[in-house]
Amino acid sequence: MRQKKTLIILILVFAGLLALYAGLRMYQKKQSAQKSSSDKLIIKDMSDLTSISYNNGQDLSFVKRNGTWFYEKDSEFPVEQSYLTSMASQFQKIEAVRKLKNGDSLEDYGLEHPAYTIRVKDKKGTQTTYYIGSASGDNYYLTLDDKSTVYTVSADLLSGLSYSLNDMMQTDTFPTLSSGNLKKVVVTSGSKVKTYTSKSKNDMDSIAGGLGVFTFGDCQNYSVKDKDLAKYGLDSESRVTVDITYKDTETKKSKSLTLYIGSKDKSGENYYVKLKDSKIVYLSDADIVKNILNP
Incomplete structure:
Protein backbone atom coordinates (compact mmCIF):
# COMPACT_ATOMS: atom_id res chain seq x y z
CA MET A 1 0.00 0.00 0.00
CA ARG A 2 2.86 2.35 0.94
CA GLN A 3 4.59 1.63 -2.41
CA LYS A 4 1.40 2.44 -4.29
CA LYS A 5 1.10 5.81 -2.50
CA THR A 6 4.74 6.59 -3.22
CA LEU A 7 4.22 5.80 -6.91
CA ILE A 8 1.19 8.11 -7.06
CA ILE A 9 3.15 10.92 -5.40
CA LEU A 10 6.03 10.48 -7.88
CA ILE A 11 3.63 10.58 -10.81
CA LEU A 12 2.03 13.78 -9.52
CA VAL A 13 5.44 15.38 -8.96
CA PHE A 14 6.53 14.39 -12.47
CA ALA A 15 3.33 15.84 -13.97
CA GLY A 16 3.89 19.06 -12.05
CA LEU A 17 7.46 19.32 -13.35
CA LEU A 18 6.23 18.82 -16.93
CA ALA A 19 3.65 21.58 -16.49
CA LEU A 20 6.30 23.88 -14.99
CA TYR A 21 8.67 23.14 -17.87
CA ALA A 22 5.94 23.87 -20.45
CA GLY A 23 5.11 27.14 -18.71
CA LEU A 24 8.77 28.22 -18.69
CA ARG A 25 9.08 27.41 -22.40
CA MET A 26 6.02 29.51 -23.25
CA TYR A 27 7.31 32.39 -21.15
CA GLN A 28 10.73 32.27 -22.82
CA LYS A 29 9.16 32.26 -26.28
CA LYS A 30 6.96 35.23 -25.39
CA GLN A 31 9.91 37.17 -23.99
CA SER A 32 11.97 36.33 -27.07
CA ALA A 33 9.20 37.51 -29.41
CA GLN A 34 8.80 40.74 -27.45
CA LYS A 35 12.55 41.36 -27.52
CA SER A 36 12.70 40.68 -31.26
CA SER A 37 9.83 43.10 -31.83
CA SER A 38 11.40 45.79 -29.65
CA ASP A 39 14.74 45.38 -31.44
CA LYS A 40 13.18 46.40 -34.78
CA LEU A 41 14.04 49.94 -35.86
CA MET A 169 -1.44 47.54 -66.62
CA GLN A 170 -4.15 44.98 -65.87
CA THR A 171 -4.50 43.14 -69.19
CA ASP A 172 -6.91 40.45 -70.33
CA THR A 173 -6.07 36.78 -70.33
CA PHE A 174 -6.93 34.28 -73.03
CA PRO A 175 -7.76 30.72 -71.95
CA THR A 176 -5.79 27.63 -72.87
CA LEU A 177 -7.63 26.09 -75.80
CA SER A 178 -7.18 22.91 -77.83
CA SER A 179 -9.29 20.42 -79.73
CA GLY A 180 -9.52 18.55 -76.41
CA ASN A 181 -11.46 21.23 -74.54
CA LEU A 182 -13.11 23.22 -77.35
CA LYS A 183 -16.83 22.43 -77.56
CA LYS A 184 -18.06 24.89 -80.14
CA VAL A 185 -16.71 27.81 -82.18
CA VAL A 186 -18.87 30.11 -84.30
CA VAL A 187 -17.10 32.55 -86.66
CA THR A 188 -19.32 35.33 -88.02
CA SER A 189 -18.07 37.64 -90.77
CA GLY A 190 -20.83 39.83 -92.12
CA SER A 191 -23.56 37.48 -93.32
CA LYS A 192 -21.24 34.47 -93.38
CA VAL A 193 -21.40 32.10 -90.43
CA LYS A 194 -19.14 29.09 -89.94
CA THR A 195 -19.75 26.71 -87.04
CA TYR A 196 -17.22 24.24 -85.65
CA THR A 197 -18.26 21.62 -83.12
CA SER A 198 -16.61 18.78 -81.27
CA LYS A 199 -18.75 16.38 -83.32
CA SER A 200 -16.60 17.19 -86.35
CA LYS A 201 -13.07 16.41 -85.18
CA ASN A 202 -11.32 17.50 -88.37
CA ASP A 203 -13.00 20.91 -88.36
CA MET A 204 -12.33 21.45 -84.65
CA ASP A 205 -8.69 20.38 -85.02
CA SER A 206 -8.19 22.93 -87.78
CA ILE A 207 -9.49 25.98 -85.90
CA ALA A 208 -7.89 24.78 -82.66
CA GLY A 209 -4.57 25.23 -84.44
CA GLY A 210 -5.17 28.98 -84.44
CA LEU A 211 -7.00 29.40 -81.13
CA GLY A 212 -4.53 27.16 -79.32
CA VAL A 213 -1.62 29.55 -79.97
CA PHE A 214 -3.55 32.83 -79.95
CA THR A 215 -2.17 35.53 -77.64
CA PHE A 216 -2.71 39.22 -77.03
CA GLY A 217 0.18 41.37 -78.19
CA ASP A 218 0.89 45.04 -77.46
CA CYS A 219 -1.93 47.18 -76.13
CA GLN A 220 -3.04 49.84 -78.61
CA ASN A 221 -5.83 51.43 -76.59
CA TYR A 222 -6.60 50.61 -72.96
CA SER A 223 -9.97 52.35 -72.84
CA VAL A 224 -11.43 52.40 -76.32
CA LYS A 225 -14.66 54.30 -76.87
CA ASP A 226 -17.43 52.95 -79.10
CA LYS A 227 -16.97 55.86 -81.50
CA ASP A 228 -13.31 54.88 -82.00
CA LEU A 229 -13.84 51.18 -82.75
CA ALA A 230 -14.03 51.82 -86.51
CA LYS A 231 -10.39 52.99 -86.51
CA TYR A 232 -9.43 49.42 -85.68
CA GLY A 233 -12.04 47.70 -87.82
CA LEU A 234 -13.73 46.62 -84.61
CA ASP A 235 -17.07 48.32 -85.10
CA SER A 236 -20.10 46.05 -85.44
CA GLU A 237 -20.26 46.49 -89.24
CA SER A 238 -16.61 45.56 -89.88
CA ARG A 239 -15.39 43.09 -87.26
CA VAL A 240 -15.29 39.32 -87.34
CA THR A 241 -16.92 37.78 -84.27
CA VAL A 242 -15.57 34.52 -82.84
CA ASP A 243 -17.88 32.97 -80.23
CA ILE A 244 -16.06 30.27 -78.27
CA THR A 245 -17.49 27.64 -75.93
CA TYR A 246 -14.96 25.51 -74.08
CA LYS A 247 -14.34 23.45 -70.96
CA ASP A 248 -12.09 25.19 -68.45
CA THR A 249 -8.97 23.07 -67.87
CA GLU A 250 -8.96 23.81 -64.11
CA THR A 251 -12.60 23.93 -63.06
CA LYS A 252 -13.81 21.50 -65.77
CA LYS A 253 -16.84 23.76 -66.17
CA SER A 254 -18.20 24.99 -69.48
CA LYS A 255 -17.33 28.62 -70.24
CA SER A 256 -17.74 30.98 -73.15
CA LEU A 257 -16.13 34.12 -74.49
CA THR A 258 -16.34 36.30 -77.59
CA LEU A 259 -13.30 37.54 -79.49
CA TYR A 260 -13.53 40.41 -81.97
CA ILE A 261 -11.06 40.54 -84.87
CA GLY A 262 -10.65 43.85 -86.67
CA SER A 263 -8.50 45.14 -89.50
CA LYS A 264 -4.73 44.83 -90.00
CA ASP A 265 -2.38 47.46 -88.69
CA LYS A 266 -0.22 49.60 -91.02
CA SER A 267 2.55 47.02 -91.09
CA GLY A 268 0.17 44.30 -92.20
CA GLU A 269 1.83 41.95 -89.71
CA ASN A 270 -0.89 42.15 -87.06
CA TYR A 271 -4.64 42.37 -86.59
CA TYR A 272 -6.43 44.56 -84.07
CA VAL A 273 -8.34 42.37 -81.61
CA LYS A 274 -10.34 42.75 -78.40
CA LEU A 275 -12.60 40.72 -76.16
CA LYS A 276 -16.29 41.59 -76.23
CA ASP A 277 -16.46 42.66 -72.58
CA SER A 278 -13.11 44.48 -72.53
CA LYS A 279 -12.14 48.06 -73.38
CA ILE A 280 -8.59 47.08 -74.36
CA VAL A 281 -7.52 46.84 -78.01
CA TYR A 282 -4.47 44.69 -78.75
CA LEU A 283 -2.39 43.63 -81.71
CA SER A 284 -2.19 39.94 -82.55
CA ASP A 285 0.06 38.15 -85.03
CA ALA A 286 -1.55 38.08 -88.50
CA ASP A 287 -0.47 34.52 -89.31
CA ILE A 288 -2.11 33.18 -86.15
CA VAL A 289 -5.31 35.16 -86.75
CA LYS A 290 -5.48 33.86 -90.32
CA ASN A 291 -5.55 30.33 -88.91
CA ILE A 292 -8.71 31.32 -87.04
CA LEU A 293 -10.35 33.09 -89.98
CA ASN A 294 -9.38 30.47 -92.55
CA PRO A 295 -8.36 27.30 -90.71
Whole structure:
Protein backbone atom coordinates (compact mmCIF):
# COMPACT_ATOMS: atom_id res chain seq x y z
CA MET A 1 0.00 0.00 0.00
CA ARG A 2 2.86 2.35 0.94
CA GLN A 3 4.59 1.63 -2.41
CA LYS A 4 1.40 2.44 -4.29
CA LYS A 5 1.10 5.81 -2.50
CA THR A 6 4.74 6.59 -3.22
CA LEU A 7 4.22 5.80 -6.91
CA ILE A 8 1.19 8.11 -7.06
CA ILE A 9 3.15 10.92 -5.40
CA LEU A 10 6.03 10.48 -7.88
CA ILE A 11 3.63 10.58 -10.81
CA LEU A 12 2.03 13.78 -9.52
CA VAL A 13 5.44 15.38 -8.96
CA PHE A 14 6.53 14.39 -12.47
CA ALA A 15 3.33 15.84 -13.97
CA GLY A 16 3.89 19.06 -12.05
CA LEU A 17 7.46 19.32 -13.35
CA LEU A 18 6.23 18.82 -16.93
CA ALA A 19 3.65 21.58 -16.49
CA LEU A 20 6.30 23.88 -14.99
CA TYR A 21 8.67 23.14 -17.87
CA ALA A 22 5.94 23.87 -20.45
CA GLY A 23 5.11 27.14 -18.71
CA LEU A 24 8.77 28.22 -18.69
CA ARG A 25 9.08 27.41 -22.40
CA MET A 26 6.02 29.51 -23.25
CA TYR A 27 7.31 32.39 -21.15
CA GLN A 28 10.73 32.27 -22.82
CA LYS A 29 9.16 32.26 -26.28
CA LYS A 30 6.96 35.23 -25.39
CA GLN A 31 9.91 37.17 -23.99
CA SER A 32 11.97 36.33 -27.07
CA ALA A 33 9.20 37.51 -29.41
CA GLN A 34 8.80 40.74 -27.45
CA LYS A 35 12.55 41.36 -27.52
CA SER A 36 12.70 40.68 -31.26
CA SER A 37 9.83 43.10 -31.83
CA SER A 38 11.40 45.79 -29.65
CA ASP A 39 14.74 45.38 -31.44
CA LYS A 40 13.18 46.40 -34.78
CA LEU A 41 14.04 49.94 -35.86
CA ILE A 42 10.83 51.33 -37.32
CA ILE A 43 11.41 54.55 -39.25
CA LYS A 44 7.77 55.34 -39.94
CA ASP A 45 4.50 53.62 -39.09
CA MET A 46 1.49 55.08 -40.93
CA SER A 47 -2.13 54.04 -41.33
CA ASP A 48 -3.45 52.75 -44.68
CA LEU A 49 -1.94 54.70 -47.56
CA THR A 50 -4.24 56.55 -49.94
CA SER A 51 -1.67 58.22 -52.18
CA ILE A 52 1.75 57.27 -53.62
CA SER A 53 3.78 59.32 -56.09
CA TYR A 54 7.35 59.00 -57.36
CA ASN A 55 9.53 59.34 -60.46
CA ASN A 56 11.42 56.45 -62.05
CA GLY A 57 11.90 58.12 -65.41
CA GLN A 58 8.15 58.62 -65.47
CA ASP A 59 6.18 60.82 -63.09
CA LEU A 60 3.82 58.30 -61.53
CA SER A 61 1.08 59.12 -59.07
CA PHE A 62 -1.61 56.80 -57.73
CA VAL A 63 -4.58 57.39 -55.44
CA LYS A 64 -6.78 54.94 -53.59
CA ARG A 65 -10.55 55.38 -53.64
CA ASN A 66 -13.02 52.98 -52.05
CA GLY A 67 -10.35 50.31 -51.72
CA THR A 68 -9.14 50.54 -55.34
CA TRP A 69 -5.94 52.13 -56.66
CA PHE A 70 -6.15 54.45 -59.68
CA TYR A 71 -3.59 56.16 -61.87
CA GLU A 72 -4.15 59.80 -60.89
CA LYS A 73 -3.66 61.30 -64.37
CA ASP A 74 -6.13 58.90 -65.98
CA SER A 75 -8.56 56.98 -63.80
CA GLU A 76 -9.53 54.80 -66.77
CA PHE A 77 -6.07 53.25 -66.93
CA PRO A 78 -6.52 49.61 -65.80
CA VAL A 79 -4.13 49.30 -62.84
CA GLU A 80 -3.08 45.82 -61.73
CA GLN A 81 -3.89 46.22 -58.03
CA SER A 82 -1.20 43.86 -56.71
CA TYR A 83 1.60 46.30 -57.67
CA LEU A 84 0.15 49.16 -55.65
CA THR A 85 -1.01 46.97 -52.78
CA SER A 86 2.53 45.66 -52.36
CA MET A 87 4.11 49.10 -52.68
CA ALA A 88 1.69 50.62 -50.17
CA SER A 89 2.46 47.86 -47.69
CA GLN A 90 6.20 48.52 -48.02
CA PHE A 91 6.02 52.29 -47.53
CA GLN A 92 3.32 52.24 -44.87
CA LYS A 93 5.69 50.80 -42.27
CA ILE A 94 9.42 50.95 -43.00
CA GLU A 95 11.97 49.08 -40.93
CA ALA A 96 15.58 50.24 -41.02
CA VAL A 97 18.58 47.95 -41.05
CA ARG A 98 20.48 50.54 -39.04
CA LYS A 99 20.49 54.21 -38.11
CA LEU A 100 23.60 56.21 -38.92
CA LYS A 101 25.08 58.33 -36.15
CA ASN A 102 27.38 61.29 -36.78
CA GLY A 103 27.18 60.51 -40.49
CA ASP A 104 28.71 62.28 -43.44
CA SER A 105 26.98 64.79 -45.70
CA LEU A 106 23.86 63.82 -47.65
CA GLU A 107 25.92 63.94 -50.83
CA ASP A 108 28.10 61.08 -49.58
CA TYR A 109 25.01 58.86 -49.40
CA GLY A 110 23.57 59.89 -52.75
CA LEU A 111 20.84 61.79 -50.92
CA GLU A 112 21.70 65.31 -52.09
CA HIS A 113 20.17 64.31 -55.42
CA PRO A 114 18.34 61.08 -54.52
CA ALA A 115 17.66 58.29 -56.97
CA TYR A 116 14.03 58.15 -55.81
CA THR A 117 11.74 60.60 -54.08
CA ILE A 118 8.54 58.96 -52.87
CA ARG A 119 5.66 60.96 -51.47
CA VAL A 120 2.92 59.13 -49.57
CA LYS A 121 -0.22 60.09 -47.72
CA ASP A 122 -2.35 57.95 -45.41
CA LYS A 123 -6.07 57.96 -44.61
CA LYS A 124 -5.47 60.18 -41.56
CA GLY A 125 -3.97 62.86 -43.82
CA THR A 126 -0.40 62.29 -42.64
CA GLN A 127 2.10 63.00 -45.43
CA THR A 128 5.69 61.76 -45.64
CA THR A 129 8.43 62.08 -48.22
CA TYR A 130 11.09 59.38 -48.49
CA TYR A 131 14.41 59.89 -50.24
CA ILE A 132 16.45 56.90 -51.41
CA GLY A 133 20.10 57.35 -52.33
CA SER A 134 23.08 55.14 -53.10
CA ALA A 135 23.53 51.45 -52.46
CA SER A 136 25.34 50.23 -49.37
CA GLY A 137 26.13 46.58 -49.98
CA ASP A 138 22.76 44.82 -50.12
CA ASN A 139 21.00 47.86 -48.67
CA TYR A 140 20.28 51.48 -49.62
CA TYR A 141 20.60 54.79 -47.83
CA LEU A 142 17.29 56.45 -46.96
CA THR A 143 16.22 59.65 -45.28
CA LEU A 144 12.83 61.29 -44.95
CA ASP A 145 11.03 64.59 -44.56
CA ASP A 146 13.60 67.09 -43.19
CA LYS A 147 16.56 64.77 -44.07
CA SER A 148 17.93 65.09 -40.55
CA THR A 149 18.60 61.38 -40.08
CA VAL A 150 20.03 58.80 -42.47
CA TYR A 151 19.23 55.08 -42.35
CA THR A 152 20.02 51.99 -44.35
CA VAL A 153 17.09 49.92 -45.57
CA SER A 154 16.71 46.64 -47.39
CA ALA A 155 16.92 46.72 -51.19
CA ASP A 156 13.51 45.00 -51.15
CA LEU A 157 12.00 48.43 -50.58
CA LEU A 158 12.93 49.39 -54.15
CA SER A 159 11.43 46.30 -55.76
CA GLY A 160 8.24 47.95 -56.97
CA LEU A 161 9.71 51.30 -58.01
CA SER A 162 11.30 50.14 -61.27
CA TYR A 163 8.07 49.15 -63.01
CA SER A 164 6.81 51.36 -65.82
CA LEU A 165 3.16 52.34 -66.06
CA ASN A 166 2.64 49.80 -68.85
CA ASP A 167 4.14 47.09 -66.63
CA MET A 168 1.40 47.82 -64.12
CA MET A 169 -1.44 47.54 -66.62
CA GLN A 170 -4.15 44.98 -65.87
CA THR A 171 -4.50 43.14 -69.19
CA ASP A 172 -6.91 40.45 -70.33
CA THR A 173 -6.07 36.78 -70.33
CA PHE A 174 -6.93 34.28 -73.03
CA PRO A 175 -7.76 30.72 -71.95
CA THR A 176 -5.79 27.63 -72.87
CA LEU A 177 -7.63 26.09 -75.80
CA SER A 178 -7.18 22.91 -77.83
CA SER A 179 -9.29 20.42 -79.73
CA GLY A 180 -9.52 18.55 -76.41
CA ASN A 181 -11.46 21.23 -74.54
CA LEU A 182 -13.11 23.22 -77.35
CA LYS A 183 -16.83 22.43 -77.56
CA LYS A 184 -18.06 24.89 -80.14
CA VAL A 185 -16.71 27.81 -82.18
CA VAL A 186 -18.87 30.11 -84.30
CA VAL A 187 -17.10 32.55 -86.66
CA THR A 188 -19.32 35.33 -88.02
CA SER A 189 -18.07 37.64 -90.77
CA GLY A 190 -20.83 39.83 -92.12
CA SER A 191 -23.56 37.48 -93.32
CA LYS A 192 -21.24 34.47 -93.38
CA VAL A 193 -21.40 32.10 -90.43
CA LYS A 194 -19.14 29.09 -89.94
CA THR A 195 -19.75 26.71 -87.04
CA TYR A 196 -17.22 24.24 -85.65
CA THR A 197 -18.26 21.62 -83.12
CA SER A 198 -16.61 18.78 -81.27
CA LYS A 199 -18.75 16.38 -83.32
CA SER A 200 -16.60 17.19 -86.35
CA LYS A 201 -13.07 16.41 -85.18
CA ASN A 202 -11.32 17.50 -88.37
CA ASP A 203 -13.00 20.91 -88.36
CA MET A 204 -12.33 21.45 -84.65
CA ASP A 205 -8.69 20.38 -85.02
CA SER A 206 -8.19 22.93 -87.78
CA ILE A 207 -9.49 25.98 -85.90
CA ALA A 208 -7.89 24.78 -82.66
CA GLY A 209 -4.57 25.23 -84.44
CA GLY A 210 -5.17 28.98 -84.44
CA LEU A 211 -7.00 29.40 -81.13
CA GLY A 212 -4.53 27.16 -79.32
CA VAL A 213 -1.62 29.55 -79.97
CA PHE A 214 -3.55 32.83 -79.95
CA THR A 215 -2.17 35.53 -77.64
CA PHE A 216 -2.71 39.22 -77.03
CA GLY A 217 0.18 41.37 -78.19
CA ASP A 218 0.89 45.04 -77.46
CA CYS A 219 -1.93 47.18 -76.13
CA GLN A 220 -3.04 49.84 -78.61
CA ASN A 221 -5.83 51.43 -76.59
CA TYR A 222 -6.60 50.61 -72.96
CA SER A 223 -9.97 52.35 -72.84
CA VAL A 224 -11.43 52.40 -76.32
CA LYS A 225 -14.66 54.30 -76.87
CA ASP A 226 -17.43 52.95 -79.10
CA LYS A 227 -16.97 55.86 -81.50
CA ASP A 228 -13.31 54.88 -82.00
CA LEU A 229 -13.84 51.18 -82.75
CA ALA A 230 -14.03 51.82 -86.51
CA LYS A 231 -10.39 52.99 -86.51
CA TYR A 232 -9.43 49.42 -85.68
CA GLY A 233 -12.04 47.70 -87.82
CA LEU A 234 -13.73 46.62 -84.61
CA ASP A 235 -17.07 48.32 -85.10
CA SER A 236 -20.10 46.05 -85.44
CA GLU A 237 -20.26 46.49 -89.24
CA SER A 238 -16.61 45.56 -89.88
CA ARG A 239 -15.39 43.09 -87.26
CA VAL A 240 -15.29 39.32 -87.34
CA THR A 241 -16.92 37.78 -84.27
CA VAL A 242 -15.57 34.52 -82.84
CA ASP A 243 -17.88 32.97 -80.23
CA ILE A 244 -16.06 30.27 -78.27
CA THR A 245 -17.49 27.64 -75.93
CA TYR A 246 -14.96 25.51 -74.08
CA LYS A 247 -14.34 23.45 -70.96
CA ASP A 248 -12.09 25.19 -68.45
CA THR A 249 -8.97 23.07 -67.87
CA GLU A 250 -8.96 23.81 -64.11
CA THR A 251 -12.60 23.93 -63.06
CA LYS A 252 -13.81 21.50 -65.77
CA LYS A 253 -16.84 23.76 -66.17
CA SER A 254 -18.20 24.99 -69.48
CA LYS A 255 -17.33 28.62 -70.24
CA SER A 256 -17.74 30.98 -73.15
CA LEU A 257 -16.13 34.12 -74.49
CA THR A 258 -16.34 36.30 -77.59
CA LEU A 259 -13.30 37.54 -79.49
CA TYR A 260 -13.53 40.41 -81.97
CA ILE A 261 -11.06 40.54 -84.87
CA GLY A 262 -10.65 43.85 -86.67
CA SER A 263 -8.50 45.14 -89.50
CA LYS A 264 -4.73 44.83 -90.00
CA ASP A 265 -2.38 47.46 -88.69
CA LYS A 266 -0.22 49.60 -91.02
CA SER A 267 2.55 47.02 -91.09
CA GLY A 268 0.17 44.30 -92.20
CA GLU A 269 1.83 41.95 -89.71
CA ASN A 270 -0.89 42.15 -87.06
CA TYR A 271 -4.64 42.37 -86.59
CA TYR A 272 -6.43 44.56 -84.07
CA VAL A 273 -8.34 42.37 -81.61
CA LYS A 274 -10.34 42.75 -78.40
CA LEU A 275 -12.60 40.72 -76.16
CA LYS A 276 -16.29 41.59 -76.23
CA ASP A 277 -16.46 42.66 -72.58
CA SER A 278 -13.11 44.48 -72.53
CA LYS A 279 -12.14 48.06 -73.38
CA ILE A 280 -8.59 47.08 -74.36
CA VAL A 281 -7.52 46.84 -78.01
CA TYR A 282 -4.47 44.69 -78.75
CA LEU A 283 -2.39 43.63 -81.71
CA SER A 284 -2.19 39.94 -82.55
CA ASP A 285 0.06 38.15 -85.03
CA ALA A 286 -1.55 38.08 -88.50
CA ASP A 287 -0.47 34.52 -89.31
CA ILE A 288 -2.11 33.18 -86.15
CA VAL A 289 -5.31 35.16 -86.75
CA LYS A 290 -5.48 33.86 -90.32
CA ASN A 291 -5.55 30.33 -88.91
CA ILE A 292 -8.71 31.32 -87.04
CA LEU A 293 -10.35 33.09 -89.98
CA ASN A 294 -9.38 30.47 -92.55
CA PRO A 295 -8.36 27.30 -90.71
